[in-house]
Amino acid sequence: MKILVCISHVPDTTSKINFTNGDSEFDASGVQFVINPNDEFGLTRAIWFKEQQGANVTVVNVGGPDAEATLRKALAIGADEAIRVNAAPTDGFFVAKQLAEVVKQGGYDLVIAGKESLDYNGGMVPGMLAGLLGFDFVNSCIKLDVTDNDAKAVREIDGGKETLTAKLPMVIGGQKGLVEEKDLRIPNMRGIMMARQKALVVLDPVTANAATKAVKFEKPAPKSAVKLISPDNLDELVSLLHNEAKVI
Secondary structure (H helix, E strand, O other): OEEEEEOOEEEOOOOOOOEEOOOOEEOOOOOOEEEOHHHHHHHHHHHHHHHHHOOEEEEEEEEOHHHHHHHHHHHHHOOOEEEEEEOOOOOHHHHHHHHHHHHHHHOOOEEEEEOOOOOOOOOOHHHHHHHHHOOEEEEEEEEEEEEOOEEEEEEEEOOEEEEEEEEOOEEEEEOOOOOOHHHOOOOOHHHHHHHOOOOEEEEOOOOOOOOOOOOOOOOOOOOOOOOOOOOOOHHHHHHHHHHOOOOO
16 A cells, blocks of 8 residues: 655744734744644554555655755654655645645555644645545545555544545545644654655646635734732622623
């Protein structure tokens, strides 16, 4: 089984976020980047398939040279090879088109992507990718088992879970549950050294036009200062709860 794991290169959640060019572009200056958490759950599950069923695992990213450190980490975790499509990930459709070409050329049986990336939370790429390829698609996937050409997946739905069966090839949009946080792999020294010897292929992008454009980003409004009310002044407390907080 050939598995392709889509890897997004996203800011660490502790990073301070700013925007440039009239608040239309993300400012990456001084920001630490990591593997997108939903993608890391998928990568760990793919490594399990490698160890238990002899699968071959390739990771892919659409991005610039700065993303190669993230791909090397994925190789150190256990992926067999990495691919970087040398293009800025302008929007979900553009990224899906690039990934679809990689899948077609590589003949992959299973494509694992995170259900959404931590930076833009668009949640578009896995579904678009499946549509472009004509593959079955399971989103919000929290469990996946594969036997020969048969897949059994569990996904989260409102108020519960749904179990589905499908035939390979397929695309899943994974999240926490594919593996738990305690099962995530930390690269060891041997893995880091081996990652330096593994192939990291850089591909030119295929022609594709972005379907959307970011016009402006806005940060959440800062929280107002806390007001302390004397316990003896219940009338003022009731007035604030009614007129300002509007909770009563």
